[in-house]
Amino acid sequence: MAVLQIGAGGVGWVIAHKCAQHNDVFGDLTIASRNIEKCDKIIASIAKRDNQKVSQHTIESAQVDADDIPALVALIEQIKPDLVINAGPPWVNVAIMEACYQTQTSYLDTSVATDLCSPGQQVPEAYDPQWAFREKFKQAGITGILGAGFDPGVVSVFAAYAHKHLFDEIDSIDVMDVNAGDHGKKFATNFDPETNMLEIQGDSFYYEQGSWKQVPCHTRMLEFDFPVVGKQKVYSMAHDEVRSLAEFIPAKRIEFWMGFSDKYLNYFNVMRDIGLLSPDPxxxxxxxxxxxxxxxxxxxxxxxxxxxxxxxxxxxxxxxGRKDGEKRSAFLYNICDHEEAYQEVEHQAISYTTAVPAITAALLYFQNKWSDVGLYNVEQLDPDPFLALMPSIGLDWDVHEL
Amino acid sequence: MAVLQIGAGGVGWVIAHKCAQHNDVFGDLTIASRNIEKCDKIIASIAKRDNQKVSQHTIESAQVDADDIPALVALIEQIKPDLVINAGPPWVNVAIMEACYQTQTSYLDTSVATDLCSPGQQVPEAYDPQWAFREKFKQAGITGILGAGFDPGVVSVFAAYAHKHLFDEIDSIDVMDVNAGDHGKKFATNFDPETNMLEIQGDSFYYEQGSWKQVPCHTRMLEFDFPVVGKQKVYSMAHDEVRSLAEFIPAKRIEFWMGFSDKYLNYFNVMRDIGLLSPDPxxxxxxxxxxxxxxxxxxxxxxxxxxxxxxxxxxxxxxxGRKDGEKRSAFLYNICDHEEAYQEVEHQAISYTTAVPAITAALLYFQNKWSDVGLYNVEQLDPDPFLALMPSIGLDWDVHEL
Incomplete structure (x- = not known):
C-alpha cells in the first residue's frame, strides 16, 4: 500500500502526521511539494513527535510542481500510490485530478478549485471545474472524494447524518465556523494573507428556495451561543459547501457563517478603506x-x-426543521483545542480540524467503505462509518439540541 | 523689489497667491521648484483667481534643486531678490540658508530643518542646524526669520504677545492645533503621507521646569473646549515651536498638542500594528x-x-499664569474656514494658515519692522505689528479668557 500526498502547507503538515500515525493501513507515504524542504521539515517533525506507527513503511519527500500535469503523472507512475491526497492550494485541484484520471489513481481533496470571489468562480459555479470529471472518474474506474476537510467536509457529513437520522424535513442548514483562539499577535491571518483577504471581502452567496442570493460581505450577521466557546458574532460568507449541500441535501435555506471579532473586522475595514486589500496593483x-x-x-x-x-x-x-411532526433545532459540532493539537502534531487547530477528516475519509477508502467508483462530495457518502471513525482519529463530535 | 520663493507644494501655492496679492510691495516674484510645472500651475491659478494686485511686476517660474547650494546661489545671483521665502520641505532649510549667506540675501521659512523623530533630530536638537547660522547671518548683514508659519509662527507670536501684555508670570504654554475639517475621504493625510506618518508616530517632547520630558506618542491626551469647533481631544506631540519657545519665552511647562479624532487614531493604530508605518523596508x-x-x-x-x-x-x-497678582488663563487663537480659503486661493485652510503668517512676516521685513540684522525666531520679534497686520492679510485672531 502507498499514499502520495501533494502539498506541504499547514493542512499538509497535519495530514502527514496523521498518515504516519496510521501507516499500518496506508503503507508508504510520499510527501511532494514544489519546495522539497517543506516536506523534509514535516518528516523531521513526525520523527520528533514519534508519530510514525510502524517502521517498515517509509516516509519520503519529493519535488513536484502541482500545476504541471506531465510531472504529476510521472511522479504518480513512479510511486504507484493507492490514493493521492491533495493537500495543496485549491488552484491545483484540477491539474491533480487530471493526473489521477490519466494514471487511474483515486483522489481526495479538502477544498474547492475556485477562488469563490472572482466572476465565474463564485459559489454557484464553485464545483463546475471538478464536477466536470464525473464521467472521466467512472471511465477510469477510480474513486474521487471531494471536500473532505472540516468545512467543507465534516459539516457536510453532519448535514447528511442529520438528514438520515434526525430530520424528516430541513428548513435551514447553517454551517458555522468560529475560531475563539488567540495567537497573541496584534493581527495575523491563519492561512495565506492574500488568499484569506480576497476570500473575506468577496460577496456572500446563500441558497434559498431553490435560488442563489448574493449579498456584500459582512452585511448578514447573527449572534449564536456556541457550546464551550460561548456567544460569538458570525457573518454570512461565500464557502464551498453551500454549493454541494444545495446539490445533495434538501433544505429551504443553506448558508455559511464565519466568526469575526469586532477587533478583526476593524483591522479588515481599515485595510480595505486605505486600499491595502485591493487585488489591483x-x-x-x-x-x-x-x-x-x-x-x-x-x-x-x-x-x-x-x-x-x-x-x-x-x-x-x-x-x-421537523422530525416526527415536531419542530427540531440541532447543532452538530466539534471543539478543537489549539494547544492540544500543537502538542500532538506541532500545528494549530485550524490545520488539525482540516487534516483529521481527510485522513478519516482516506481510511474509509482503504477499508472499502468509501470506495465506490465515481466522483463524490462527502455528503453523498454514508455518514455513519465516518462519524463512528473520526473520534479515534482525533476529533470528537456531539449533537446539541436547541 | 523682488522675492524668490522656493517650493511649490501646498504652502508654496498659497504663499505665491498672497505674494501676488501684495506685489505692489514685493515687486517681481519668482517661484522656483525642482518641478517647474508645479510653479506654472500656481501661476495659472493666480491668474484664474485674479490675485495679482499690480501688473507691472512679473510672476515667473524657475527650475531649481533646493538641495544644490551652487544652483541656489546661481539662481539668487540671477534674480537678486530682496528676500528668499523658503516654502520647501524642511530638509532643504540648511542648503537654502547657506545659499542666502553666500549671496547676502535675507531669508524666511515656516518650519524647522529636522524631522523631529530620528535620533539627533528630535525636539531638543531641532533648531541646532539652523541656529548654527547666527554668526554667519550677522557677518553677512542679512535678516533671517525662522518658523514664520502658523505653528510654529503665529502661535509663537501669541506667546510673545501674552508675555508682553497679558502675563507677569507664565506657568504653562500649550500650543493646540485642531483641524475640525472634513475632506470627505475615508482616510487621507493633509500633507505628504510619508512625512506625516513618521511625525505622528514619533515620541513627544515637552519642556518642564528647565528640562525635556520624552513620552511615547498619543500617551498624553487632554480634552479642550475650543472656540467655534467645540470639544476636541488633543494629544501631546513633538513640534518645532516647543524648542524655540523654551529658548525665548519663560514658562514652567511648554507643550504642543494636536487634535486627532478617534476615527483617525483607529486608522493610525491599525496601520502601525500591521507594520505599514515602519520606516524599514x-x-x-x-x-x-x-x-x-x-x-x-x-x-x-x-x-x-x-x-x-x-x-x-x-x-x-x-x-x-498670573497678571497683577491674579490667576489668568487665556487662549489666543485663529479660526480658518477650508471652503473660504479655497474660494480665495484654490487651497485648503492648513496651507492657508501657514502661508498668511509667512507673508505677514515678509511684509514686516519689507516695511523695515522685522528687518534687524541677524537670525530670529518669530517669538524674538515684536508681536504687536505682526498681530496688527495679519488680519488684513487674511487671518483674524482673538483672545478667549478662560
Whole structure:
C-alpha cells in the first residue's frame, strides 16, 4: 500500500502526521511539494513527535510542481500510490485530478478549485471545474472524494447524518465556523494573507428556495451561543459547501457563517478603506506592486503562529426543521483545542480540524467503505462509518439540541 | 523689489497667491521648484483667481534643486531678490540658508530643518542646524526669520504677545492645533503621507521646569473646549515651536498638542500594528519596498483634497499664569474656514494658515519692522505689528479668557 500526498502547507503538515500515525493501513507515504524542504521539515517533525506507527513503511519527500500535469503523472507512475491526497492550494485541484484520471489513481481533496470571489468562480459555479470529471472518474474506474476537510467536509457529513437520522424535513442548514483562539499577535491571518483577504471581502452567496442570493460581505450577521466557546458574532460568507449541500441535501435555506471579532473586522475595514486589500496593483516609485503582496510580507507567517496559539475552535452545522411532526433545532459540532493539537502534531487547530477528516475519509477508502467508483462530495457518502471513525482519529463530535 | 520663493507644494501655492496679492510691495516674484510645472500651475491659478494686485511686476517660474547650494546661489545671483521665502520641505532649510549667506540675501521659512523623530533630530536638537547660522547671518548683514508659519509662527507670536501684555508670570504654554475639517475621504493625510506618518508616530517632547520630558506618542491626551469647533481631544506631540519657545519665552511647562479624532487614531493604530508605518523596508517578492511609500501610493494625493474640504481649523496658544497678582488663563487663537480659503486661493485652510503668517512676516521685513540684522525666531520679534497686520492679510485672531 502507498499514499502520495501533494502539498506541504499547514493542512499538509497535519495530514502527514496523521498518515504516519496510521501507516499500518496506508503503507508508504510520499510527501511532494514544489519546495522539497517543506516536506523534509514535516518528516523531521513526525520523527520528533514519534508519530510514525510502524517502521517498515517509509516516509519520503519529493519535488513536484502541482500545476504541471506531465510531472504529476510521472511522479504518480513512479510511486504507484493507492490514493493521492491533495493537500495543496485549491488552484491545483484540477491539474491533480487530471493526473489521477490519466494514471487511474483515486483522489481526495479538502477544498474547492475556485477562488469563490472572482466572476465565474463564485459559489454557484464553485464545483463546475471538478464536477466536470464525473464521467472521466467512472471511465477510469477510480474513486474521487471531494471536500473532505472540516468545512467543507465534516459539516457536510453532519448535514447528511442529520438528514438520515434526525430530520424528516430541513428548513435551514447553517454551517458555522468560529475560531475563539488567540495567537497573541496584534493581527495575523491563519492561512495565506492574500488568499484569506480576497476570500473575506468577496460577496456572500446563500441558497434559498431553490435560488442563489448574493449579498456584500459582512452585511448578514447573527449572534449564536456556541457550546464551550460561548456567544460569538458570525457573518454570512461565500464557502464551498453551500454549493454541494444545495446539490445533495434538501433544505429551504443553506448558508455559511464565519466568526469575526469586532477587533478583526476593524483591522479588515481599515485595510480595505486605505486600499491595502485591493487585488489591483499600484505604482510605487515606478514599480507596479500588489498591495496584498505587501500585506503578506508585513504580516506574521501563518505557520509561525502555531506554537503560541491558545483557545479553541468550534465548527458545526445547525439544522432547523421537523422530525416526527415536531419542530427540531440541532447543532452538530466539534471543539478543537489549539494547544492540544500543537502538542500532538506541532500545528494549530485550524490545520488539525482540516487534516483529521481527510485522513478519516482516506481510511474509509482503504477499508472499502468509501470506495465506490465515481466522483463524490462527502455528503453523498454514508455518514455513519465516518462519524463512528473520526473520534479515534482525533476529533470528537456531539449533537446539541436547541 | 523682488522675492524668490522656493517650493511649490501646498504652502508654496498659497504663499505665491498672497505674494501676488501684495506685489505692489514685493515687486517681481519668482517661484522656483525642482518641478517647474508645479510653479506654472500656481501661476495659472493666480491668474484664474485674479490675485495679482499690480501688473507691472512679473510672476515667473524657475527650475531649481533646493538641495544644490551652487544652483541656489546661481539662481539668487540671477534674480537678486530682496528676500528668499523658503516654502520647501524642511530638509532643504540648511542648503537654502547657506545659499542666502553666500549671496547676502535675507531669508524666511515656516518650519524647522529636522524631522523631529530620528535620533539627533528630535525636539531638543531641532533648531541646532539652523541656529548654527547666527554668526554667519550677522557677518553677512542679512535678516533671517525662522518658523514664520502658523505653528510654529503665529502661535509663537501669541506667546510673545501674552508675555508682553497679558502675563507677569507664565506657568504653562500649550500650543493646540485642531483641524475640525472634513475632506470627505475615508482616510487621507493633509500633507505628504510619508512625512506625516513618521511625525505622528514619533515620541513627544515637552519642556518642564528647565528640562525635556520624552513620552511615547498619543500617551498624553487632554480634552479642550475650543472656540467655534467645540470639544476636541488633543494629544501631546513633538513640534518645532516647543524648542524655540523654551529658548525665548519663560514658562514652567511648554507643550504642543494636536487634535486627532478617534476615527483617525483607529486608522493610525491599525496601520502601525500591521507594520505599514515602519520606516524599514520589507522584501516583497524579491524587491525591497518601503511600506510608507506603498501607503503614499494608496492614499489620495493631499493636493487633491482641497476642492471638497469643508469645516474649520482652530489653532492657538493657551497660556496659564498670573497678571497683577491674579490667576489668568487665556487662549489666543485663529479660526480658518477650508471652503473660504479655497474660494480665495484654490487651497485648503492648513496651507492657508501657514502661508498668511509667512507673508505677514515678509511684509514686516519689507516695511523695515522685522528687518534687524541677524537670525530670529518669530517669538524674538515684536508681536504687536505682526498681530496688527495679519488680519488684513487674511487671518483674524482673538483672545478667549478662560
Amino acid at each position: 499600484v505604482n510605487v516609485d515606478g514599480v507596479d506592486i500588489h498591495p496584498l503582496r505587501v500585506l503578506k510580507a508585513l504580516l506574521p507567517d501563518p505557520t509561525s503562529l502555531a506554537p503560541g496559539y491558545t483557545g479553541k475552535t468550534c465548527i458545526g452545522t445547525w439544522l432547523q | 520589507v522584501n516583497v517578492d524579491g524587491v525591497d519596498i518601503h511600506p510608507l511609500r506603498v501607503l503614499k501610493a494608496l492614499l489620495p494625493d493631499p493636493t487633491s483634497l482641497a476642492p471638497g474640504y469643508t469645516g474649520k481649523t482652530c489653532i492657538g496658544t493657551w497660556l496659564q
